[in-house]
Amino acid sequence: MSDLVRTGRCLCRAVRFETRGEPRFISNCHCESCRRAASAPSVTWAGFTDAQVTLTGDTLRSFASSPGVRRFFCGACGSPIAFRGEAWAGETHIPVCAFDAPETMAPASDHFENERLPWAALLGRAHA
Numbered sequence: 001m002s003d004l005v006r007t008g009r010c011l012c013r014a015v016r017f018e019t020r021g022e023p024r025f026i027s028n029c030h031c032e033s034c035r036r037a038a039s040a041p042s043v044t045w046a047g048f049t050d051a052q053v054t055l056t057g058d059t060l061r062s063f064a065s066s067p068g069v070r071r072f073f074c075g076a077c078g079s080p081i082a083f084r085g086e087a088w089a090g091e092t093h094i095p096v097c098a099f100d101a102p103e104t105m106a107p108a109s110d111h112f113e114n115e116r117l118p119w120a121a122l123l124g125r126a127h128a
């Protein structure tokens with residue numbers, strides 16, 4: 001694991017996080033659940049192992065958006081902060097746009113392309 005440390009936060013700064021090393025993937029998710037959770041056409045996620053991620057902040061809350069899935073957000077400002085799902089056991093996914101330097105974290109693939117809004121941009125590279 002590399003020593004690279006990235007930091008990020010919610011909009012009101014009450015919740016902060018740190019990641020260590022490179023993510024397993026960076027991907028745009030077009031699924032309806034992500035779209036609704038963010039009120040956005042897609043969410044760009046960086047996938048880390050749980051051990052690579054530290055989440056802090058008294059206002060950190062979570063919501064079970066579907067069976068086996070928890071979405072973490074700031075209870076004060078509502079920013080989505082993390083995702084954990086049984087289908088990705090041992091992983092914590094962080095929205096790239098919550099990082100302090102999202103410009104350095106370009107997505108390489110699309111998830112749930114079949115649920116994409118017809119007008120939403122697509123990278124054209126399915127997730128392996």
Ligand SMILES: [Zn+2]
Binds near residue numbers: 014075076077
């Ligand atoms: Zn906040």
Ligand SMILES: [Zn+2]
Binds near residue numbers: 031034
């Ligand atoms: Zn999704």
